[in-house]
Amino acid sequence: QQQVKQSPQSLIVQKGGIPIINCAYENTAFDYFPWYQQFPGKGPALLIAIRPDVSEKKEGRFTISFNKSAKQFSLHIMDSQPGDSATYFCAASKTHAGNMLTFGGGTRLMVKP
């Protein structure tokens, strides 16, 4: 059972564009929704995270929008740069029950100069 569905699988934007990656979850017990960034040959690294009591969180050029009723959340990257080219994973967990992350399938982003 895929509990976190992510789209699109790949995305190409021009430098300065605003890529948007979407995720949907099924388990309403999830209470922590992070986005991880992964470069080739490296482990995933936390980019930004949100809890369901807020609808939006911004850190630098990265923004998470969260819709609790729709069970969806998305990542927006403002003023995207070639250095943002990486694979992005959304995830969800129950922090009160071990905080084991369930990951989406990933979005491979390419930002063209």
Added chain:
Amino acid sequence: DTGVSQNPRHKITKRGQNVTFRCDPISEHNRLYWYRQTLGQGPEFLTYFQNEAQLEKSRLLSDRFSAERPKGSFSTLEIQRTEQGDSAMYLCASSLEGADTGELFFGEGSRLTVL
């Protein structure tokens, strides 16, 4: 650098052999997780330790897989009688119970190739 350390980084083995991976978490972290990641996919949860206790195991973790964290510090993941389907990146992560951020810190992974 005091991040999560994994060894070996890459292991090539023949089908049927046993392999063992080691993870050294961030020193003050009491939680340790193992994930498996195949090419083009998101990491899949395998198992989780809090201190030395293994508290959760995924159905993905067949009888050929065993993980230990004997003293609540480093952990090992052993795969017995490897199969070609075991080829993947094995990721270790650690975290601190009760930390505000809930962040899991990942190592760079151990890539297994089964010939």
